[in-house]
Amino acid sequence: MTAYKSDIEIAQEAVLKPVMQLGKEMGIDPDILEPYGHFKAKVPLEAVKPEEERGKIILVTSLNPTPAGEGKSTVTVGLGQALNAIGRKAVVALREPSLGPTMGLKGGACGGGKSQVVPMEDINLHFTGDLHAITSAHNTLAALVDNHIHRGNELDLDIRKGTWKRVLDINDRSLRNIVAGLGGRLHGVPHETGFDITVASEIMAVLCLADGVADLKDRLRRMIIGYNSSGKPVTCGDLKAEGALALLLREAVKPNLVQTLENTPAFVHGGPFANIAHGCNSLAATKMAASYGEFAVTESGFGADLGAEKFFHIKAEAGGFSPSAVVLVATVRALKMHGGRAKDDLKTEDLEALEKGLENLEKHLETIHAFGVPVVVAVNAFVHDTKAETDRVLSFCRDKGVPAETAEVWEHGGAGGTALAKAAAKAADAFDGYHTPLYDKKIPVKDKIRRIVQEVYGAEGVDFSKEARNMLETIRQEGLEELPVCMAKTQYSLSDDPSKLGRPRGFRITVRELRISRGAGFIVALTGSVMTMPGLPEKPAAMEMDVLDDGRAAGLF
Structure with missing residues (x-):
């Protein structure tokens, strides 16, 4: 069997273009680039071109992920490289990795094999400091809130109803629920609070959806930091804290320019939690990619039931654009798991399990078709896939009138995705319309949730807890019914039960809690046991990491 190099070994052998040269070749004025070393740069927001001068957007999504792996980021990077290989200028736009999954279980978010964004060590570890800036801004607000309460609480914040938590960009279950302010009057007011992971912060979502600095400040101002004793929301603007937060974010708001292994330009910026927030890179990064490419190839978090649905209803609506094509990633391995095969038993051909698993792919195809945008299936190849299995997936799609191509971009880079690139470009070239939302923004929030639950997940209906029903009334009273819904549920299943593959x-789906993210501009509906601060697995990935004597990273995938 062929011996393959690790992702980091491949990445460390890459020959990179200096970022100033990369930007110049793209058409970006080198004078405005802000280099972070030799191979990373910040790009000011004024570099975004007017809408009429931008290219088309291709969205990459997938079926429900499994522990077997789907390689959505790998296909996104590989597709960008492949489009350039066939003479269609493409720029990639991805989310920034969080240290939580990097040090935990999932791993980084730079792609894999010969389809990676680089320098992958930098991107996966601190990068240009965006997530640290968000952490600092979020915790500054928490400190200001607690100080306000300690100094007399002029805004009448009710600490029994919860106030602004703190965040940390690492998985740490012990911080989910804590008591702060102990030690006497000099040390604050005792109250229950906790930590979320940084990528679950509303400030992350705000940064990713902001259309410029003025909009960033306005969104920060609208964020709810707690409720007063009468039950009315208190905002960041009431505390007059938005200016300080914007100041801390003044560099983080600018997209980061890097490149792929094949020197395809890539903007890596923003990374909201995909099953808590909307799970997409920043509007600025996507618009920047479309400004300098015939195609902007971007992705959304997890499966089409979470990521793509939120891309359409939240990100695209906020940005005033539509993807011209969707690439839906599937793997034989994941399909067999959805068909009942165990994770450690996927190397053997099993057409029966594959056939059963195709039902998951079928539902996601139905969802994309409901939005009215053309879809192409990418069958991401793994070494143990058999020809019969791959052929069955391809024929299944084509029998439904859906173009489908095998992607071998992990092993071969852009050259392994040229057929996929041609199919995606053809689909995008033929689409000049706008996607069709699955709900009107004017209908009540509960009806928006019902539409998503029934049309995207295939559930019979939705049930609301007493707490959620009370919040529905608050949303109505506050005049927030027109906000879109951001569903928070397990990524592993179309249902809210991760075991139902x-x-x-x-x-039925049960909504246990609703949260108003007024700054981000959506209502979060929490289902199942989704947590905003994950824990580390039994054997964290961090335990295998090291730095060599020459400064190179080791064990980083």
């Missing part, structure tokens, strides 16, 4: 039927 494939295409479950006859189930």
Whole structure:
């Protein structure tokens, strides 16, 4: 069997273009680039071109992820490289990795094999400091809130109803629920609070959806930091803290320019939690990619039921654009898991399990078609896939009138995705319309949730807890019914139960809690046991990491 190099070994052998040269070749004025070393740069927001001068957007999504792996980021990078290989200028736009999954279980977010964004060590570890800036801004607000309460609480914040938590960009379950302010009057007011992971911060979502600095400040101003004793929301603007937060974010708001292994330009910027927030890179990065490419190839978090749905209803609506094509990533391995095969038993051909698993792919295809945008399936190849299995997935798609191509971009880079690139470009070239939202923004929030639950997940209906029903009334009273909904649920299943793989039927979704993210501009509906501060696995990835004597990273995938 062929011996393959690790991702980091491949990345460390890459020949990179100096970022100033890369920007110049793209058409960006070198005088405005702000280099962070030799191979990374910040690009000011004024570099975004007017809408009429931008290229088309290709969105990459997938079926429900499994522990077997789908390689959505790898396909996104590989597709960008492949489009350039066939003479279609493409720029990639990705999310920034969080240290939480990097040090935990999931790993980084730079792609893999010969389809990676680089320098991958920098991107996965601190990068240009964007997530640290968000952490600092979030915790500055928390400190200002607690200080306000300590100094007399003029805004009448009710600490029993919860106030602004703190965040940390690492998985740490022990910080989910804590008591702060102990030690006597000099040390604050005792109250229950906790930590979320940085990528679950509303400030992350705000940064990713902001259209410039003025909009950033306005969104920060609108964020709810707690409720007063009468139950009315208190905002960051009431505390007059938005200016300080914007100051801390003044560099983080600018997209980061890097490149792929094949020197395809890539903007890596922003990374909201995909099953808590909307799970997409920043509007600025996507618009920047479209400004300098015939195609902007971007992705959304997790499967189409979470990422793509939120891309359409939240990101695209906020940005005033539409993807011209969707690439839906599937793997034989994941399909067999959705068909009942165990993770450690995927190397053997199993057409029966594959056939059952195709029901999951079918549902996601139905969802994309409901938005009215053309879709192409990318069958991401793994070494143990058999020809019969791959052929069955391809024929399944084509029998439904959906173009489908095998992607071998992990092993071969852009050269392994040229057929996929041609199919995606053809689909995008033929689409000049705008996607069709699945709900009107004017309908009540509960009806928006019901539409998503029934049309995207295939559930029979939705049930609301007493707490959620109370919040629905608050949303109505506050005049926030027109906000879109950001569903928070497990990524592993179409349902809210991660054990129900494939295409479950006859189930209902329970919304246990609703949160108003007024600054981000959406209502978060929490289902199942989704947590905003993950924990580390039994064997964290961090335990295998090291730095060599020459300064090179080791064990980083």
